[in-house]
Amino acid sequence: MADYSPPPRGRNGQKVNGRAGAAARDRAADPSPNRPGGPGRPEPAWKQAQRGAPFQRQAFAAIDLGTNNCRLLIARPQAENFVVVDAFSRVVRLGEGLAQTGRLSEAAMDRALTALQICADKLKRRNVHLARSVATEACRRAANGAEFIARVREETGILLDIISAKEEARLAVMGCHLLLESGQGPAMVFDIGGGSTELVLVETRPDDVPLIHDWQSVPWGVVSLTESCEHEPDDPVGRAVRYERMKELVRDSLAPFAERALDWLERAAPDEPLRLLGTSGTVTTLASLHLELPQYDRSAVDGLIVQSEAMRALCESLSRMTPAERRAQPCIGRERSDLVVAGCAILEAILDLWPAQKLGVADRGIREGILRGLMASGDAAERARATLREMKRQAS
Known part of the structure; x- marks a missing residue:
């Protein structure tokens, strides 16, 4: 449109x-x-x-x-x-x-x-x-x-x-599914946004867009979760308590979806490991820290596969830092320093519920999904016009 x-x-x-x-x-x-x-x-x-x-x-x-x-x-x-x-x-x-x-x-x-x-x-x-x-x-x-x-x-x-949240989830899958870890069976694509987080359970198909089996949106993103919890305490104990509270809020919101997903996974793919793919500033920032990049490099991050435990360790480390310590980290800076802890809490809550061994990282999502849809429509229209021209040519 x-x-x-x-x-x-x-x-x-x-x-x-x-x-x-x-x-x-x-x-x-x-x-x-x-x-x-x-x-x-x-x-x-x-x-x-x-x-x-x-x-x-x-x-x-x-x-x-x-x-x-x-x-x-x-x-x-x-x-x-x-x-x-x-x-x-x-x-x-x-x-x-x-x-x-x-x-x-x-x-x-x-x-x-x-x-x-x-x-x-x-x-x-x-x-x-x-x-x-x-x-x-x-x-x-x-x-x-x-x-x-x-x-x-x-x-x-x-x-x-x-x-809608459903359309947002669909576009995210359209935009980044090509980066799913190779293999067959189920996968979970998630998008940690500013005001919400979308999770999409998909079945992969060879050479095609994955089939969406189920999805969920919860009203916890890096901004909404940060603002819904008390101001960040100055002491380490207070920061730890606040971080655990953040994870608990997200886990509780995702619990019904986790039960549905587990039931389907046990019936449909009992022997297939679940693959995870995350698209958001949170996962790309953590991937940058994992690679120890001096500054953000999309070509190094987009499509990276990381051990989940390595991402958890980074989350825990950031949650213990003071705001000044986080601002000093490369690829975080002032704009993300007060929000990255909430993103870490959301990611850890997802890993608690779906403990995959590895995590895929995507620096692409809704915009790429929109572009693919627009281009598919435009290509179809172009082919239709070409067919009509050829029919007219043959009839003349």
Whole structure:
């Protein structure tokens, strides 16, 4: 679905809001012959060229506005995959304070809008053919989530779609399943977000997208879990107690799903080990620490397979550190230092319930899932047009 339309602008190029903006949108929707692109006026040459561009040269885009991050990916098809032509990521903390107030704060919305305006500018510069923009847990939960979505459309032209937790889980699997550890049988894909964590139990199939057997979303992400627990204590004992409380909250929320999963695993695949694949800032940060990287390197982390006990040891170590000690760690820094402990607690709770020997790490997820869906649709449409052209050629 195309979900970007530039906001109305006046003669001086400034954005038009309020009644003037509404009038401008009405004019844009007017099918009269006098409007640009109507019967009396052809579309601009650049738009015609873009629409007629070969499929492999068209740019597709995906925006994922989460509780903590705003991310953009622009790519072009390349054989069975795609090549990235532009990307953007910024920590916006849209869900900051949501656990206490139930609303998105003005400061958080302003941070997100600033990031989304950068995304909108990139979409225009790259002449994106087709885009999809989604918002997740923060906008799902906030009482003013719909108002914020309307404001984003008014000020940036980006049409955000607040997707369900189920759709979020499906897109995450679509985006990262290629990195599952080789083998047959069941696998668990999980995405530790800012406001929620999604887990998807899948059956792998040769040369195909895994079949989703069951899934669960719990309202614990790195932001929501951090804010729902008391302020981080200064003493080691207090930090340990808080960390155990975090793990307990997550385990209790996941317990019903764990029982369903165990029942199915015992019946369907009693002799097959469960494979785990995690996609999130938590697992990629821990993987960076495991590799002792001086700075984050996606090529080293994406697709890495790590012993689960090594990840547990890192989690325990980080949970005992002071905030200053965590900030000093490479690949963590100030932006993640206060949230990484909650991510560690979520990961350990998952490993408690599903004690796999190894853990796969993916630096890809929802955006890649969106792009694959858009490109599949675009490729199918291109093939249909080619078939129609060939039929017309043969008939002439």
